[in-house]
Amino acid sequence: MADATGGDGTGEEMTDRQRTLAFVTVLIALVLEVADSTIVNTALPVIRQTLGASPAAMQWIVAGYLLVLGSLLLLGGRLGDAFGYRRMFLIGVAAFIATSMLCGMAHTPQQLVVARLLQGGAGAMMxxxxxxxxxxLFTPLERVARLAWFGVIGGLAAIVGPIIGGLLIEANLLGLGWRLIFLINLPIGLLALWLGVRTIPHKDVGHxxxxxxxxxxxxxxxFAGLxxxxxxxxxxGWPAWTLLSAAVGLAAILSGWRRAVARRRDGLSAMIEPTLFRLRTFRWGLLAILTFAASAAGFLLVLAVTLQQGLGKSPLATALLHMPFGLGVMAGISLIGKRYLPRFGRWLLVSGATVMAIGGALALALLAQGIGGGVELIALLGLAGMGMGMIAGPLPPVVVADVDRAFAGTxxxxxxxxxxxxxxxxxxxxxxxFFAGASGEGAGxxxxxxxxxxxxxxxxxLSCVAALRLPGDIFGTRGGRER
Known part of the structure; x- marks a missing residue:
């Protein structure tokens, strides 16, 4: 089957309808992967109450998924290169369905943490x-419009996750409560699996x-040790074993980097491409996106837990208070980020981080005073979301601005x-x-x-500092250079 781009996949022999259905299929998988990183935030207080989860277990339920997903993404990409993208996609979706069922069936915090780790691994394959x-599926020109949907849908999935989580818990269908946030993946995943078998073309592995x-x-x-x-x-209380864990973690990451450098020097495949880090936009952009993602994930966790455990709000009320934040993100991405990034470059990123810091910090300050609603909190959450959108949309294209097309996948x-x-x-x-500074339950x-x-x-x-290290003319619009 001939690829639309001249490769060994498919493209020209598929109808537009078939390609659209295949595209919708992978979008469904993207939503599953991204939404499950945040949908659990709203459910954490209920999970703690029903399963007796400790603060550390609550963090592992969220962070464990992200850890395994992030650690194995590069491996998942390599497996797709080696064994075929369609095959690995279908295996990943099937595994995601199975691990989501395990999450929904967990009866102890430990079982849920393990299930979430496995779910992250499935997401990394998918x-x-x-x-x-x-x-x-698409030619290079056709991909431009399709990939724009990735940023929009992926960003919305992350923000809408806590909202959907609250609505599902409030609905309490069949008395399942928080388990619904995981079990809802079963019908959606089965749909993606069925569509994937029927619409995603085979791609022969040429090497x-x-x-x-x-x-x-x-x-x-x-990463796990850290x-x-x-x-x-x-x-x-920071016993010796935790310090040893951090030291082992740092040593393992350093060893992994050295191994990648040595393998690339010998012409072998490696998990990362060390030469990419010589690019100023890639190196500093990657640091900016890492610190930004850390701030966003931590903020959403604290917001959801505070509204319920600290201020006694229901999951539905918590979900509704996430809406102004989500609307702010949409405005930041569509109205500001996409329009002004070519003109202002790194200063747009610095402005976004500043707006997010001001809005988020002031919103947390209001919550600390026991104010869990009102126009002020809604406005500040919207402001923080707008700042997030000003960074979340522009940063990915900034990171890959100078990357050679040959290394686009890596x-x-x-x-x-x-x-x-x-x-x-x-x-x-x-x-x-947050948990170390808390002095008890409720208002404490x-x-x-x-x-x-x-x-x-x-x-x-830190994200601002990294952004300021980016070149003033990120996309070469002034010099007219082409990448």
Whole structure:
């Protein structure tokens, strides 16, 4: 079957309707993967109440998914190259359905954490194939419009996740309560699986790749060691084993980097492409997106937990208060980010981080005073969301602005890895500051908002510093250079 781009996939022999259905299929998978990173936030207080989860377990339920997803994304992409994107996509979707069912059936915090880790692994097998399938479905010109949907749908899925979570818990269909936020993946996933079998074309693997499993394991061990130290260290008073865990984590990440450099020098495949980090836009853009993702994930966790455990709001009321934040994100992406990025470049990113820091910090300050509603809080949440949109939309194209087309896939996978690992670190850093600073239940939990807010602002400050290191003319519009 001939690819529309001249490759060995499919394109020209498919009708427009078939390609559209295949595109919708991978969009459904994208929504599943992204939404499950945030949908659980609204359910955490209810999960804690019904399962008796500790603060550390609550953080692991969110961060564990992001950790495994981020750690294995590059491996998932390599497996798709080696064994076929369609095959790995269908395997990933099937595994995501199964692990979502395990999450919904969990009866202890430990069972839920393990199920979430497995769910992150399934997402890592499914997610990287989405971009690859789009590449074999459409010509380069057609991809521009299709990929624009990725940013919009992916951003909305992350923001709408907590809202949907609250609505599902409030509905309490069949008395399932919080379990619905995971079990809802079953009919959606089955639809994606059925459509995938029928619409996604076969792609013959033209060559065999040696997947660097050892390199993938080193990075996964490294990130897990750091996260274990950050999450459990604060709760247990930083015993020696948590410091050892952090040291092992750092050593594993360093070893993984050295292994990647050595393998690329010898002409072998590696989990990351070290030469990409020589690019100023990639290096500093990646740091900016990692710290930004950390601040956003930590903020949404603290917001959901505070509204319910600190201020006694229902999951539905919590979901409704996420709406102004989501509307702000949409405005930041569509009305500001896309329009002004070519003109203002790095200064748009700095402005977005500043707006998000001001709006988010002031919103947390109002919550700390026991104010869980009103025009002021709604306006500040909308402001914080707008700042987030001003960063979330522009940063990905900034990161890959100077990347050679030959490394587009690897750069995209590295970018998504930074986003997920950043989110996991944000849950650990901001979540640990929040729970460590809390002095009990109810209103006492509000005392954790101050240290959480400080970490939140510091992460955005780091994102600003990284953005300022970007070139003034990111996309070469003044010099007219082409990439």
């Amino acid at each position: 997610g990287p194939q989405v971009m690859a399938i789009v590449q074999i 065999r790749l040696r997947v660097d499993l050892a390199g993938a394991a080193l990075f996964a061990i490294g 996260l274990l130290a950050l999450i459990d260290g604060a709760e247990h 750069a995209s996978a590295t970018l998504r890895t930074a986003q997920q690992i950043g989110g996991a670190l944000g849950i650990a850093l901001i979540g640990s500051a 939990r509000l005392s954790g908002l101050l240290p959480a807010g400080v970490v939140f602002v510091m992460l955005l400050l």
